Amino acid sequence: MASETSVTVLIAVIMVITGATNTLIAKWTDKLESAGSRFEHPFFQANCMFVGEFFCLVIFILLYLYKGENAGHLTKFNPFLFALPTICDISGTCLQYTGLNLTTASSYQMLGGSVVLFAGLLSVIYLKMHFAGYKWLGMILVSAGLAVIGLCDMYYNGNTEHGSDVIIGDLLIVIAQILHAVQAVLEQQILHKYDVAPLLAVGLEGAFGFIILSAMMVPMYFITVPKTFSHNPHQRLEDMFFALKQISEEPWIAVGLLGLIISIGFFNFASISTTKRMNATTRIILESSRTLIIWMASIPLFGDKFIPLQVLGFVLLVLGVFLYNDVLFGPKIRRSILPYFDGTRLAICCNGFWRGRERHEEDEDLLFNGEQ
Known part of the structure; x- marks a missing residue:
């Protein structure tokens, strides 16, 4: 019993650490310079994330083979059902990493909480779910928290040299959460209808995501965009050849991307294991602590400003998430x-x-x- 508890605690710690590490490594890699330019390749980074998710499929296959006859019967379903949620994941993830290039890591993580709001609204509209009053109150508090965080960025960063970039980054992150909310609703339908193992679902989306995004990066090479969205020499939407050149000239970029792949893989595995082993209360508290860690680490690591009013936004956001998920209160x-x-x-x-x-x-x- 004691060993089982130790394993559960270890998995929870891994989930919090890797969850925070994902954002911090991505932001740190963005700030590295090579070949006369910062490494700002959101689509390339998103593809690394899908490689990390793909490892969940590898883990699932290994676990299935290890269990042998005790593995149970696999539900038959069409793997291409996950293509549509994967497209939402690709779009949302690319927008997120683009937004992360433009805004702070703390705002990036906090604004990610808006997925609760959009997932809730889509569940009512699309899945015809009926919410109790406390869920609506939770969504209102989440909205208020997001508004405070957004206003902080506008007021404290809006008049700086890159102030407009920060605001654009915040907007891109919020739009990304709408796409992730659509993804969550689609996944909910598939998982409930076909009883697909979550680890298998994440792995399939990783495989589809890597294949689709790799193909998309070919036309992206020939598309030019404003400097706000691209700092590579020819302002291409994504220049994978320049990305590879930067990696070859600056080994720390390769270290960062490898760390991101490993961290994403461990995070997805730990997240799914946490859902299985723990209740909703523990899961939500762990998610909130992850946001707090990123916020606190971003100030010394990336020179982010400490904005006291953001404390109010963070508190409103956490309260809203707790209320929506019916935790504690x-x-x-x-x-x-x-x-x-x-x-x-x-x-x-x-x-x-x-x-x-x-x-x-x-x-x-x-x-x-x-x-x-």
Whole structure:
């Protein structure tokens, strides 16, 4: 039992460390200079991420072979079902890395929390899900937190030499979260319908992503864009040949990209294992601590400004995520506060807000334990 607990704690630590490392390594690699230019290749970096995801497929196959007869029956499904979510992943990831080139690592990580807002709205519109009041309150708080973070960047960085770039970067990251939210909704449908192993799903998306993005980088070589989006000599949308030249002249870039690939692979594996071993409360707390680590590390590592008002944005963002996922606050209110108002009109209103419908005796377990 003790050894099992130690393994769970180790996996949680790996998830937090690699999750923070992904962003920090990507930003550090962006700042490295070679061949007279910074290494700003968002599409090339995105492809490295897909290589990291592909390793999840390798791990899945190895685990399946290791278990042998105990591996269980694999659900039959068409692997190309993951092509559409992969396209969303490619688009979102490329926009994210482009945004990371333009804005700070801390804002990049915090703005990534907007995926909760967009995934929630898409679930209501597309999947016809009905949300309780606390989920809507969570999305409102997430929106408020994002607004504070965005306003901080506009006010404190908007008048600097690269102020407009920072704002554009923030917008690209938010747009990327819309695409990732679409991806999440599509994945939810596939995973629930076909009961696909999450590790297999991530690996397939990594394989598809690498193949598709590698093919896309050919026409990207012939497309020129403004300097805001490209600092390579010929302002190509993506110049993989110049990227390879920079890597050959600056070994630290290769170290950074290799670190990114390894970190992404371990993060996806640890993230899926954490979901299996731990409850939602622990998972959300770990995600929040990852954001905090990146924020704190970005100040000394990359010279990011400490903006006190961003603390408010971070708090609102975390509170919104906790409320939306029914972590801590909802269960506490259902267990300790609502029973005092039992049988009153206030109880009906509160139950409707915290559960989405009136309380009935046969639903008591759901009321006090939340939605599973």
